[in-house]
Amino acid sequence: MTNSKAELLNIKKRFNDQCDSLARYIDLMENITDLPKWSRIQYVIDILKKYHLFTDSCEEEKYEDMLTNDPGKLMSFFKNCSQDLNDKISHFEGLLNLAKESRVLEKNENNEMNDAMDESIMQYIRFGFYDEKNSIEEIQELQDYFDNENKALLLAQNKLNKEYVEDYNKKINEEKFILLKNTFVCEILEYNLSILQEIVRDLERFDVLVKVNDEENVLNVYRQGFILLIAGFDASIFDMIKVLLTNKFFEYIANFNKEGKIKLQDMSNYNNFENLRDEIIISALRGKYIKDLLEILKKLDVQHVNEHYSNLIECVKRRNIHLHNQGKVDAQYLENCNIFGFTEGKIAKIDSDYLVDVFELCDDTIESIYNWINVKI
Known part of the structure; x- marks a missing residue:
């Protein structure tokens, strides 16, 4: 030759x-760019509603039908609330920065208080506000909490076991309790932020997937x-x-x-x-x-x-x-x-x-x- x-x-x-x-590239993209399942979209809508960010009042069946037949239209509903979502995140970030400016208790690498006593008391405070296994269902209760900062101290005190408080009264003075409260405020804000930031990532991915699956895009x-x-x-x-x-x-x-x-x-x-x-x-x-x-x-x-x-x-x-x-x-x-x-x-x-x-x-x-x-x- x-x-x-x-x-x-x-x-x-x-x-x-x-x-x-x-x-092979096209085959791969076909397999990894499927639109999300309805259960995930339903979760996103539920979270947005709990934060009062999704105001459309259609029946869920309508959204499910959009996901199958007109995902672009469904995405337009999400885009309508994207600015409010970003504003809510900025609001929580501002509150978190303010909370961190206050004195908070140090945590170890396991995200626990360095002091065993403080960690034990924090558990009482946490259990008073939310159950980690079902925390999504109590978002609104946590929202109400931000309306009155003093409510944190009052609710936490009510949740603490009376006998426990009396046994360690000298250690749980008002200054220590304020530190515990500030630490808990940071936890709640970080928790809220993590949920909303997760939703942002979901919507960004959904937006790309809608475009990738749109023959006109x-x-x-x-x-x-x-x-x-x-x-x-x-x-x-x-x-x-x-x-x-x-x-x-x-x-x-x-x-x-x-x-x-x-x-x-x-x-x-x-x-x-x-x-x-x-x-x-x-x-x-x-x-x-x-x-x-x-x-x-x-x-x-x-x-x-x-x-x-x-x-x-x-x-x-x-x-x-x-x-x-x-x-x-x-x-x-x-x-x-x-x-x-x-x-x-x-x-x-x-x-x-x-x-x-x-x-x-x-x-x-x-x-x-x-x-x-x-x-x-």
Whole structure:
């Protein structure tokens, strides 16, 4: 096998490897970008309602139906409360910063008081406000707690066992109790913040997943796969044409640049014919697009290009409108290739079925061009 034939084969193998990697990427994305289950969305809605951040009064069945049939609309409900959610988080962060400015009790690496007595008393205080196993259900009670800071001390004192207080009265003085209260305030604020920050992460992920699954969105996985596929297809054809022209320069260069001229004086700048030839090839291909090369290959009667020319041009033009016009059909797309009957302004979606067809079309075309050039060189 000559070096040129080996180079041509490597270009074909490179494209095949790109297709295999791209197919695996799409398969992976299909498996990890499923929309969340209704139970998780229901949890998010419940939390937002408990913090008075989700005010829409639709029945839950309606939201569940949106998740299946119109997730974008469901996301719009969440976006309507996103600013209030961020404001609530900022509010809690401000309270937490203020609380930390007060004196609080130090904790060890296990998040317990350094002093066993203090930790024991804290347990009484914690149990007075919430059960960690069911804390979500008592969010509103904790919200009420922030309305009256002194309520913390009063409620905690009421929750403490009277006998326990009397036994350790000297140690549980008012100053110590204020320290315990401040420490508990930080715990509650951190707890609330962790819940709301978790909801923010849920909504951010849901927003991305909605876009990835939306065939009209620029983040759609099939759209991204399609653009990458045509980019590899484009590069492979250009590289194959360069191999053809390098080996059969005089036979084919006129097909790619009929009006190209070079001055004799300029020819003297090159040390040998190979350098001159390479410069002419670069000049001939400069400014040409993939559709130009496909048109030339069609005229050269490359079988698969000739038979599927309209579909190939449609793929290229669809790639262009997705790169430059958010997938909306324009006048340039409609010119000579509207095989799907689109109207101007309509989005030319990239779905799974279309992408599978394009994979096959591009693979067969590269194979056909490879075989044609391989015979010529």
